[in-house]
Amino acid sequence: MKNMRIGIIGAGLGGLSAAARLAHAGFDVTLYEQQASPGGKAHSLSVDGYRFDTGPSLVTMPFVIRALFEDVGERMEDYLTLHPLDMLCEYYYPDGTRLRAYADPDHFAAEIEAVTTGTEAQLKRYLDYCRRIYSLTADVFLFRSIHEWRSLFRLSALTTLLRLSSIDALRPMRAAVDSFFTDPKLRQLFSRYATYNGSDPFRAPATLNIIAHVEYSLGAMYSDGGMVSLPRAVARLAAAKGARIVTGAHVERIALDGRTVTGLTVDGAFVPFDRVLSNADVKYTYERLLGDTSAGSSRRQRASEPSSSALVFYWGLRRTTPFGIHSILFSPQYEREFEQLFAGKRCPDDPTVYVYISSKFSPGDAPAGCENLFVMINAPHDAGQDWDAEIHRMRPVILSRIREAAGVDIEADIVVERTMTPKDIERATGSSFGSIYGIASNTKFSAFLREPNRSRTYRGLYFCGGSAHPGGGIPLVMLSGKIAADLIQQHA
Ligand SMILES: Cc1cc2nc3c(=O)[nH]c(=O)nc-3n(C[C@H](O)[C@H](O)[C@H](O)COP(=O)(O)OP(=O)(O)OC[C@H]3O[C@@H](n4cnc5c(N)ncnc54)[C@H](O)[C@@H]3O)c2cc1C
Known part of the structure; x- marks a missing residue:
C-alpha cells in the first residue's frame, strides 16, 4: 500500500x-x-481593500471538521479557529417583522413567542421531530456509503431504508413544517432549510427537516479569517x-x-x-x-434534476449597515419563488435575499468604517439563460428589498462590485449547469x-x-x- x-x-x-x-x-x-x-x-476574492468569501458563508456540523484533524493525528486548533454563532441569522419579513434566530434554544423560543404567534412548545416539538429523523438517517445516509453491500447489510441500515414513513420521506418538507407551526412566518423560516442543498421545500421529502436539527442543535460556526x-x-x-x-x-x-x-x-x-x-x-x-x-x-x-444555483453580488460599501453577519430578507411569495426557480428556470421576480458580511467578525475584510456585502439570491441552474440580463433585472429588485428591510439605501455607496452567476460557477469549478449542490x-x-x-x-x-x-x-x-x-x- x-x-x-x-x-x-x-x-x-x-x-x-x-x-x-x-x-x-x-x-x-x-x-x-x-x-x-x-x-x-x-474561494476568496480581494478587490481594492475588500475581501469576499465567494461561496459558502456558514459552517455546520463542525464535528465533521474536527474529526478530520483528529483522525490524522492533529489538533484542529493548530490549523483553524472556529467560533460558534450566538445568533444564527436575522430574518426580515415583508411586513417589517424582524426575528432573531438565536443559537440558544430558550432564547430563540422566547424570541418566537415575542415576535410571532408561535410557541415554545411548537418549537420544541418540531426540533425533537428533526432530531429523531436525524438519529434514524444520519448514520445510513450521511456517514457511510449507501451503495456498498458491506454497509447496507447492517440491520439498522436496512431497517431505515425500508421504513420510509418513519423518516418522513412520503410527504413534502413544507407539509411537515405546516403540521408543527400555524404562524406563516415560522412556516417560511423552517422551510428555508431545503435551500441548504439546493432543493424546493414544497417538493423535497420532509426528511430534509434534519437540516434544522443540524443548524439549531449541532451548532453553526464562523471561521477566523x-x-x-x-x-x-x-x-x-x-x-x-x-x-x-x-x-x-x-x-x-x-x-x-x-x-x-x-x-x-x-x-x-x-x-x-x-x-x-x-x-x-x-x-x-x-x-x-x-x-x-x-x-x-x-x-x-x-x-x-440539478440543484438550484446562486446569483451573487459582492458589494464593497463605503459605509456600514444595520445588518448582522447573516441576514435573510424573505420574499412575500415563497411558493412562487420555487416555482420560478425550478419550473420557470428564472430568477424569482421577488426573491428572498441573503446578506452575509464577514467584516462584522473579520474587520480586516473591509476598510475602516466600510463593509463587504455578499448578497445572494437563489437562481436556477444554468439552462442557457442570458445572465447579464438577469443581473440587470435583479440588481434593482435586491437593492429595493434591502432598502425596505433595513431602511438603508446603499446603492450610491457601492464602491466595489463583482458578480457571480451559475455560468461563472460552472466555468470556475466544473459544476454541471453551475448547480451548487450537485x-x-x-x-x-x-x-x-x-x-x-x-x-x-x-x-x-x-x-x-x-x-x-x-x-x-x-x-x-x-x-x-x-x-x-x-x-x-x-x-x-
Ligand atoms: C454561492 C455559494 C454559497 C454556498 N453556501 C454554502 C454554505 O453557506 N454552507 C455550506 O456548507 N455550503 C455552501 N455552499 C456549498 C459548498 O461550497 C460546496 O458544497 C463545497 O464547497 C463543494 O466542495 P466539493 O468538494 O464538491 O468541490 P468543489 O468546490 O466543487 O471543487 C471542485 C474542484 O475541482 C477542480 N477541478 C474540476 N475539474 C478539474 C480538472 N479537470 N482539473 C483540475 N481541477 C479540476 C475545480 O477547479 C474545483 O476547485 C455554497 C456554494 C456556493 C457556490
Whole structure:
C-alpha cells in the first residue's frame, strides 16, 4: 500500500479532505487543481481593500471538521479557529417583522413567542421531530456509503431504508413544517432549510427537516479569517501529511486500460496512478475526462434534476449597515419563488435575499468604517439563460428589498462590485449547469441517484464532492472525502 499512487482531481473540500486522510494512511498522493489556489467553491476574492468569501458563508456540523484533524493525528486548533454563532441569522419579513434566530434554544423560543404567534412548545416539538429523523438517517445516509453491500447489510441500515414513513420521506418538507407551526412566518423560516442543498421545500421529502436539527442543535460556526481559511487549513493539513498539491494543473483525461484506470493526463503529460479519485463534478468526469456519455451513472445524472444555483453580488460599501453577519430578507411569495426557480428556470421576480458580511467578525475584510456585502439570491441552474440580463433585472429588485428591510439605501455607496452567476460557477469549478449542490433532493429517491463513491463502471475510479454521495454542502463533501478514502483503503 505504501507505494500505491493515488491521483486526485480537484482541491475542493472533498478532494482536500480525502488527500489528508489518504496521505496519512501511507498512500502516495498527488492532487491536481486547475485554479491557482485550493478551495473550489469556497474561494476568496480581494478587490481594492475588500475581501469576499465567494461561496459558502456558514459552517455546520463542525464535528465533521474536527474529526478530520483528529483522525490524522492533529489538533484542529493548530490549523483553524472556529467560533460558534450566538445568533444564527436575522430574518426580515415583508411586513417589517424582524426575528432573531438565536443559537440558544430558550432564547430563540422566547424570541418566537415575542415576535410571532408561535410557541415554545411548537418549537420544541418540531426540533425533537428533526432530531429523531436525524438519529434514524444520519448514520445510513450521511456517514457511510449507501451503495456498498458491506454497509447496507447492517440491520439498522436496512431497517431505515425500508421504513420510509418513519423518516418522513412520503410527504413534502413544507407539509411537515405546516403540521408543527400555524404562524406563516415560522412556516417560511423552517422551510428555508431545503435551500441548504439546493432543493424546493414544497417538493423535497420532509426528511430534509434534519437540516434544522443540524443548524439549531449541532451548532453553526464562523471561521477566523473568513470561510476561505477552512480549505486553506485542510490544504496545509494534507501537505503536512505528505500529499503533493499541484495548483494551476488541469487534468485533461483519465487514462484507461480497458475499464481499468491507469493514470491521468495533466496538461498534456501522462502521469501513472493506481487509483484516481475525482472531486470534479460526476457528469463532467464521465463526459469530459472519460469521454463516456453512456455509462449508467452518467445517464442517471443527466436524468436527475440539478440543484438550484446562486446569483451573487459582492458589494464593497463605503459605509456600514444595520445588518448582522447573516441576514435573510424573505420574499412575500415563497411558493412562487420555487416555482420560478425550478419550473420557470428564472430568477424569482421577488426573491428572498441573503446578506452575509464577514467584516462584522473579520474587520480586516473591509476598510475602516466600510463593509463587504455578499448578497445572494437563489437562481436556477444554468439552462442557457442570458445572465447579464438577469443581473440587470435583479440588481434593482435586491437593492429595493434591502432598502425596505433595513431602511438603508446603499446603492450610491457601492464602491466595489463583482458578480457571480451559475455560468461563472460552472466555468470556475466544473459544476454541471453551475448547480451548487450537485443534484436536488426534490424526490424521495434523490439520495439514491447520487453517484456512488466507488465507480461501478471503471475499476480504480472513486468520487467525492457535492455531486457524489452524500451530497453538497461543506460537511457533506468532507464526509464524501472520508467515505471515498475509506473505500480506497478497503479495496487497496
Ligand atoms: C454561492 C455559494 C454559497 C454556498 N453556501 C454554502 C454554505 O453557506 N454552507 C455550506 O456548507 N455550503 C455552501 N455552499 C456549498 C459548498 O461550497 C460546496 O458544497 C463545497 O464547497 C463543494 O466542495 P466539493 O468538494 O464538491 O468541490 P468543489 O468546490 O466543487 O471543487 C471542485 C474542484 O475541482 C477542480 N477541478 C474540476 N475539474 C478539474 C480538472 N479537470 N482539473 C483540475 N481541477 C479540476 C475545480 O477547479 C474545483 O476547485 C455554497 C456554494 C456556493 C457556490
